[in-house]
Amino acid sequence: MPQVRAKFPQLMQPGLRKIYFDSLDSQLKASDYPKVFHEVDSDSEYEQELEMAGVSILQEKPENASTAYTEMKQGASKRVEPLTYSLGIRTSKELYDDDKYGLVGKKGPTMLARSAAFTKEMIAWNVFNQGFTSAVTTFDGNPLFYNQHALLGGAYATQIAPGAAGVISAPGTYPNRPPVDVDFSVAGLQLATNHASRMIDNMGFPIRLRWVNLITPPELRFLVREILGSSGKPYTADNTINSLLPEDYKNIEVPWLNNPSAWFLVAEKQDHALEVINREAPSTDFDDDFDTDAIKQKTRMRVAAWCPRWQGVWGTQGP
Amino acid sequence: MPANLTTHLPILQVQNKANTTPYTSSQPEAAGQTFLTGVPVQLNGSGYVQQWDGTTVSAGILGVAESFGLNLAAVGTGAPVPPFGGVTGTIAIQTYGSVVNQPLGVNIAIGTPVSDGRTLYMEPNQDNIFQALFDNATGSVSADYTPVQASIGLTYGLTKDANGYWYVDKSKTGGSAVVQIIALPLGSYVNAPVNFVFLTAAIQVA
Numbered sequence: 416m417p418q419v420r421a422k423f424p425q426l427m428q429p430g431l432r433k434i435y436f437d438s439l440d441s442q443l444k445a446s447d448y449p450k451v452f453h454e455v456d457s458d459s460e461y462e463q464e465l466e467m468a469g470v471s472i473l474q475e476k477p478e479n480a481s482t483a484y485t486e487m488k489q490g491a492s493k494r495v496e497p498l499t500y501s502l503g504i505r506t507s508k509e510l511y512d513d514d515k516y517g518l519v520g521k522k523g524p525t526m527l528a529r530s531a532a533f534t535k536e537m538i539a540w541n542v543f544n545q546g547f548t549s550a551v552t553t554f555d556g557n558p559l560f561y562n563q564h565a566l567l568g569g570a571y572a573t574q575i576a577p578g579a580a581g582v583i584s585a586p587g588t589y590p591n592r593p594p595v596d597v598d599f600s601v602a603g604l605q606l607a608t609n610h611a612s613r614m615i616d617n618m619g620f621p622i623r624l625r626w627v628n629l630i631t632p633p634e635l636r637f638l639v640r641e642i643l644g645s646s647g648k649p650y651t652a653d654n655t656i657n658s659l660l661p662e663d664y665k666n667i668e669v670p671w672l673n674n675p676s677a678w679f680l681v682a683e684k685q686d687h688a689l690e691v692i693n694r695e696a697p698s699t700d701f702d703d704d705f706d707t708d709a710i711k712q713k714t715r716m717r718v719a720a721w722c723p724r725w726q727g728v729w730g731t732q733g734p
Numbered sequence: 735m736p737a738n739l740t741t742h743l744p745i746l747q748v749q750n751k752a753n754t755t756p757y758t759s760s761q762p763e764a765a766g767q768t769f770l771t772g773v774p775v776q777l778n779g780s781g782y783v784q785q786w787d788g789t790t791v792s793a794g795i796l797g798v799a800e801s802f803g804l805n806l807a808a809v810g811t812g813a814p815v816p817p818f819g820g821v822t823g824t825i826a827i828q829t830y831g832s833v834v835n836q837p838l839g840v841n842i843a844i845g846t847p848v849s850d851g852r853t854l855y856m857e858p859n860q861d862n863i864f865q866a867l868f869d870n871a872t873g874s875v876s877a878d879y880t881p882v883q884a885s886i887g888l889t890y891g892l893t894k895d896a897n898g899y900w901y902v903d904k905s906k907t908g909g910s911a912v913v914q915i916i917a918l919p920l921g922s923y924v925n926a927p928v929n930f931v932f933l934t935a936a937i938q939v940a
Contacts, residue, residue, distance in 0.1 A: 461825060461848055491839030494825035496848055498814060534818070541818040550815065550822050556838025569835035587835060719820050 417505040417709055418519055426514045434516060446532065447669045448539035451628060451681055452720065453690045457497060462692060464723055466490035466554040468567035468617035472575055488567045490617065491554040495721040497694035500534055502527060503713030508703075511710050520710055524699045527714035531697040539691050539720040540671035543630070543679055546722070547592070547732055553725045560679075560730035563588035572619030582613045589615055591725050596732045599635050599678045601642055601649055604659055607680050607729050614726060622726065626680035629664040634675035639666050676733025687727025692719045737869040738879040739925055742899040744772020745798045747856045748919070748929060749863040756862050758800065760852040762810030767803030767853075770898045774912075775799045775855055776938055782809045783853040788894060791912055796938045797855035798864060804849045813851030821850045858932035859940070863916065866892070868928045870904040878904060879924050881915065889914045889933060902928055912936035 511520035546559035694717035774786035812823035833839030891906025
């Protein structure tokens with residue numbers, strides 16, 4: 416469907432004092448996903464990655480006994496396939512020329528760029544939005560946020576992991592989501608903090624993780640301020656320090672989360688696998704139709720987002 | 735008598751009357767489909783793509799597959815959910831073995847073709863001209879298998895051979911016809927390719 420003059424009669428003559436235009440008045444501001452996600456370039460139809468586990472603990476060797484030998488473990492493989500996203504605008508040459516404000520045709524690329532930016536942002540944050548479902552899974556085949564991620568080391572891993580018994584709900588697994596979703600609260604944050612402090616790798620070795628970013632939807636803004644902004648223990652009359660403050664969580668409030676009560680914690684970039692895969696950066700192209708002289712403008716990109724490892728991220732859907 | 739050839743060729747889209755790129759579309763695939771590329775496909779009763787059953791003549795053909803059947807365990811496995819969902823699942827047509835202590839983990843052989851849960855197909859609209867081999871499921875002499883100048887404009891059905899490829903079948907006419915021959919691009923000889931369009935009445939989704 417082309418844009419023609421009959422659909423924009425207000426633009427045919429000068430006289431409008433101001434035109435409120437989405438792409439001019441409400442820019443997307445800064446992009447949020449690069450604050451959290453790795454951005455990786457790809458030159459292939461898909462990218463495939465593999466998880467490996469190391470070896471377990473040393474064994475005591477009695478005098479003159481033989482050394483015990485072990486082996487590493489090959490884990491699961493996982494793929495991500497960038498999809499193509501595209502959108503175009505067709506504008507009649509007459510509308511393009513007669514638009515006294517130079518908006519409909521000439522601002523097309525700006526609007527398409529805005530559309531591309533929003534689409535890419537949502538593709539990235541969809542990893543969080545869909546992270547509680549089978550739409551976003553990790554190497555172990557379970558949802559990204561799950562309370563029983565299967566460890567390659569199995570029950571042996573949680574058997575040797577110090578303190579794991581107080582965290583796990585099944586041998587051979589480790590959570591990055593509570594068994595029962597929790598509100599954003601002091602207790603919830605303490606639970607998540609403990610999950611990070613006790614977090615282990617596939618063989619049960621502590622990885623001494625620390626959360627850096629607290630990711631929340633706008634609806635939790637005031638709760639975040641109350642809990643992380645109070646010098647004393649929140650919601651009590653006791654003269655007790657706010658023990659969460661030394662954790663130094665940096666709140667990243669993003670409007671891209673669908674659930675108003677879900678909240679997440681993410682470790683430093685080097686400790687997590689949240690990735691936006693750029694197969695083709697957003698690009699704009701133009702052409703004229705020989706017969707109609709209509710102006711065509713389009714934008715396309717190829718992109719995907721995923722998180723093949725669950726270590727380094729934590730999430731709950733709230734109540 | 736059987737067809738003259740035991741195996742035929744994939745149906746190809748060869749020309750477009752509007753001299754433009756032919757319209758290609760995709761829909762989630764039905765479970766267990768193992769069809770080849772270049773075969774007619776249809777939407778089943780639930781709206782998922784399966785190989786054409788060969789008998790539904792009226793509004794029976796969705797298009798010609800440009801991808802092979804993915805043999806999905808369930809309908810549409812892995813197909814991205816708009817507007818922001820990516821391809822899910824293994825994104826591979828096959829996995830092997832098992833992963834220690836991770837029953838849901840998979841091994842994907844390097845280079846295994848991608849599965850995105852959808853069938854890519856060329857729409858059978860009147861602008862798209864396709865090409866397939868000419869044969870006859872009940873023929874006995876050379877003339878039965880040979881398209882001639884007088885074949886242009888005639889309507890025939892499609893038949894699947896034992897190897898999974900489809901051909902324009904001279905033995906299917908009248909109410910069994912789904913295509914109309916419009917050209918003999920390489921001339922007239924036994925089992926020559928013919929160019930055709932799908933009959934409007936046979937198109938499932940206009």
